Amino acid sequence: MLTNYSRRTFLETIGLSMGASILLPASTLPDRARADRKLNVALCGLGRYANVLKRGFAESRHCRLAGIVTGTPAKAAQWQQEFKLPAQNVYTYETFDQLRNNPDIDLIYITLPNGLHKDYTIRAAQAGKHVIVEKPMAFTVPDCRAMIDACRKAGVQLAVGYRLHYEPHHIELKRLGQQKVFGPVRLIEASLGYQLAGTPPDDWHLKKAIAGGGALMNLGVYCIQSARYVLGEEPISVTAQYSPVTMPQLFREVEENITWQLTFPSGAVNTSATTANCNIDRFYASADNGFFELSPALSYGPFQGRSSQGPFNFPVVNQQAALLDDVASHILAHKPLPAHIAGEEGLKDMRVIEGIYRAADSGNKITLPPL
Amino acid sequence: MLTNYSRRTFLETIGLSMGASILLPASTLPDRARADRKLNVALCGLGRYANVLKRGFAESRHCRLAGIVTGTPAKAAQWQQEFKLPAQNVYTYETFDQLRNNPDIDLIYITLPNGLHKDYTIRAAQAGKHVIVEKPMAFTVPDCRAMIDACRKAGVQLAVGYRLHYEPHHIELKRLGQQKVFGPVRLIEASLGYQLAGTPPDDWHLKKAIAGGGALMNLGVYCIQSARYVLGEEPISVTAQYSPVTMPQLFREVEENITWQLTFPSGAVNTSATTANCNIDRFYASADNGFFELSPALSYGPFQGRSSQGPFNFPVVNQQAALLDDVASHILAHKPLPAHIAGEEGLKDMRVIEGIYRAADSGNKITLPPL
Structure with missing residues (x-):
């Protein structure tokens, strides 16, 4: 079980x-x-x-x-x-x-x-x-x-x-989603935010040239990742919206908050929010015959979660140690790194991030370019 | 406490x-x-x-x-x-x-x-x-x-x-939000969906002329209500998106799924999804100094929830009996009904529903007309 x-x-x-x-x-x-x-x-x-x-x-x-x-x-x-x-x-x-x-x-x-x-x-x-x-x-x-x-x-x-690919709850999310344990996943809500009101105004995360963007660049990538690896699909279109800036003294250059919606080839949908004005850290997936969720979900943990069959009960592992060791064991054995951690995986997320910014900037639904 | x-x-x-x-x-x-x-x-x-x-x-x-x-x-x-x-x-x-x-x-x-x-x-x-x-x-x-x-x-x-105005968990959500018990609420995620794959094709909910719309008309109103009464504000703008139709044999006339985003005068944001292709029933509000959430949240209950101070512990009440009795006690006493249940409240929700459909139909951000 x-x-x-x-x-x-x-x-x-x-x-x-x-x-x-x-x-x-x-x-x-x-x-x-x-x-x-x-x-x-x-x-x-x-x-x-x-x-x-x-x-x-x-x-x-x-x-x-x-x-x-x-x-x-x-x-x-x-x-x-x-x-x-x-x-x-x-x-x-x-x-x-x-x-x-x-x-x-x-x-x-x-x-x-x-x-x-x-x-x-x-x-x-x-x-x-x-x-x-x-x-x-x-x-x-x-x-x-x-x-x-x-x-x-x-x-x-x-x-x-x-x-997070080395974190037991997320390995389980991936299994439940990709193996369709509860049937196909239809809807994923994944959001991550931290209240950053106390950030010093000179923090590099607030500077466009060095941060590249705000909440989406720094936090959103976790939401995008989770939707992609739970579904095992690449999104085909995106809509996105900037939310009102509540800390204008800090967020002059990069977005404080952004929400977006991804559509996948199977018809599955992912809605997400990332923000620097409040704390949020949740993941929920609804499939034909059940659900699975984590909260906290995407931060450093420890995580808590359940599926429609009951609560998860996984050990806390050091995600960083596990990642380092997986990379090392492949490199030491002269084997190519697993796809989930290779550079191409980062490129796939960047394709989505670029689409989200284009959608939010234009107000239009963006069809993502083929990979 | x-x-x-x-x-x-x-x-x-x-x-x-x-x-x-x-x-x-x-x-x-x-x-x-x-x-x-x-x-x-x-x-x-x-x-x-x-x-x-x-x-x-x-x-x-x-x-x-x-x-x-x-x-x-x-x-x-x-x-x-x-x-x-x-x-x-x-x-x-x-x-x-x-x-x-x-x-x-x-x-x-x-x-x-x-x-x-x-x-x-x-x-x-x-x-x-x-x-x-x-x-x-x-x-x-x-x-x-x-x-x-x-x-x-x-x-x-x-x-x-x-x-839901007569349901203890929701009375508490309203108190926590409107009285800013955890400071101003910044983000509300509220979603409601039921897997309706087994619906007979002649069900009136599937007919535009008699249902008026699909998931949004029938379920979305609960999400809109919860955001409005927790914030105690009226939204000023909306974006919305239809999601892919996964049951085309049923959803020929009305939307199977829709997602939307509301912006409020305080800068607060509400993101919601309603759907007929999977089960979802959750409410989450993040405020400056805490959060509160329900899951199940918007169905008939019984509900479960917590705030950042701990789990809720409210009795199960018959929402319908409480509503009937509140209406009756006001009418019998020749007093006007409370605002939360009067016709004007339904009109305020309809203003948002109309905006959501306009936003989804056009793909544009819609500024809601003044009340």
């Missing part, structure tokens, strides 16, 4: 489903993965999310935080000490390109502000390093394509930091 | 808030209301909702089911027997207007299909009877105005069957 997953059953299930043994006890790992070799990762951009990733590295089996890139000497000193990093693995943005000469670094994890994702991903690829880039991957579909192409050309792999 | 309402406290609260003693034990009623006089009601249209109302009459203190109007002799016989109705209080649609000669009937409760609401409301008024008409009140704002005017001219009162 779905609702009576034991921890063991669950772990076996996602262990199998991800083609990796990321959460199994070390003693059960296949020989290859038990080898001592870890993937050496340099973190590029030591902001808020880099701090979230600290615990991910601590719990990771296959990744080692081996280097940093930062423009702030105090952060450099602090992280160097905390992770016992050799001085030659500590970079600034000026010395970033010299990473190409450092065989101690296998992968660069880019947690810079959105507007720097494209440039640093391409430069990381040109330095011969694999890349994980945080969401949103970039600002436009052509930018995403350029990043994918640069990585392909350089023979490195590109991942987007889609942590 | 909100979450620790005792039944007694709750009953006292809504007893006070509604200016009526509708749910208090008879021994505590003021002399006037304790008098033997009950309001005599004729039910016009013995379909599905008339059957729901049976229990409402059974639990009502101030209403008596005193007559019926039906075109089906078998129903006439069955209801006449069940409610021990004198033969002279049993009408057909042909004899409806003769109700004017029947002093045993004070009020006509119209539970006919939507398309008959206007005509029968006006004729009931012209017969000198008070009216309760089911939602949606009519098809257009001018129709609603004509109904209101006819009742005013005839010196009778007009109510719309807005049962």
Whole structure:
């Protein structure tokens, strides 16, 4: 029964489903993965999310935080000490390109502000390093394509930091939706918002040039992702609306709130809202013979949810550690990354984000271009 | 505390808030209301909702089911027997207007299909009877105005069957929203849908001429109501979208699914979906300092909900009995009906419904006309 997953059953299930043994006890790992070799990762951009990733590295089996890139000497000193990093693995943005000469670094994890994702991903690829880039991957579909192409050309792999693919509740949402456990899903409501009234006016999230957009860029991508991976389809059209600005002193350049509606080839519909003026964090899917929902749903968790068969009962996992280990286990085994985390996945979201902005800007229903 | 309402406290609260003693034990009623006089009601249209109302009459203190109007002799016989109705209080649609000669009937409760609401409301008024008409009140704002005017001219009162105003969870939603208990409400998600795949193709709900519309007319009015009464504001603009038709054999004339977005003067936003292709029944409001939600939310209940302070714990009441008794206690006391149930309330919803259809038909954002 779905609702009576034991921890063991669950772990076996996602262990199998991800083609990796990321959460199994070390003693059960296949020989290859038990080898001592870890993937050496340099973190590029030591902001808020880099701090979230600290615990991910601590719990990771296959990744080692081996280097940093930062423009702030105090952060450099602090992280160097905390992770016992050799001085030659500590970079600034000026010395970033010299990473190409450092065989101690296998992968660069880019947690810079959105507007720097494209440039640093391409430069990381040109330095011969694999890349994980945080969401949103970039600002436009052509930018995403350029990043994918640069990585392909350089023979490195590109991942987007889609942590929720490693979260048990979301793995279950995907199963219930894609396997049509309750029949075809007809309607998905997914919304994410944080009350950001206290944000300093100089926060980069408020600057169009560096953030690329507001609530949609930073939060909306989670809603779009959830609709896409639960349905296992790509949307074909979109309508969208900006909502009134309630904090004009902060939201001069990027949208404070936006709502949108996606239509999928099956006829399924997804309605979503993202906002910076209130808290909201919910996912609901209605299918022919049942429903499933999470609330909280799309934040860092812990999540709560249920289906029409009863409450979910899944363990809390460190999403970041699981993501790092899945990326590492594929790269260490010279296997291509799973589609759900590859650069093309970020491009598919960007296609939708671009459509949402076009729809909201024009007031028109936008037919999304073919992929 | 909100979450620790005792039944007694709750009953006292809504007893006070509604200016009526509708749910208090008879021994505590003021002399006037304790008098033997009950309001005599004729039910016009013995379909599905008339059957729901049976229990409402059974639990009502101030209403008596005193007559019926039906075109089906078998129903006439069955209801006449069940409610021990004198033969002279049993009408057909042909004899409806003769109700004017029947002093045993004070009020006509119209539970006919939507398309008959206007005509029968006006004729009931012209017969000198008070009216309760089911939602949606009519098809257009001018129709609603004509109904209101006819009742005013005839010196009778007009109510719309807005049962949720008498439901404890909704009374609490209204309090939390209008009194800004968690600060101003910013975003309301309210959706209602039923899987109607099994509907017979000749069901009147599928016929434009008699239903006036599809999911929006029949279900959407609850979503619109909840947003309006939680915010205590009237929306100023609307966007709306028809969703793909998944049951083309049924939905040839009226919409199967529709989504919409309302903007309010405060800047608050309401997003909603109504559908006939899946089940959904949820309400969520996010305010500056908290949230409140119900699920199930807008159906007949029983409802479940919580605020950011904890779960709700309200008694189940018979919404229909409470509505009947509130209408009756006002009419018996020669007092005007509360605004939340008067005809003008139905007109306000119709203004929004018309705007939603105009927005969905045109694809444009519609500025709603002033009230």
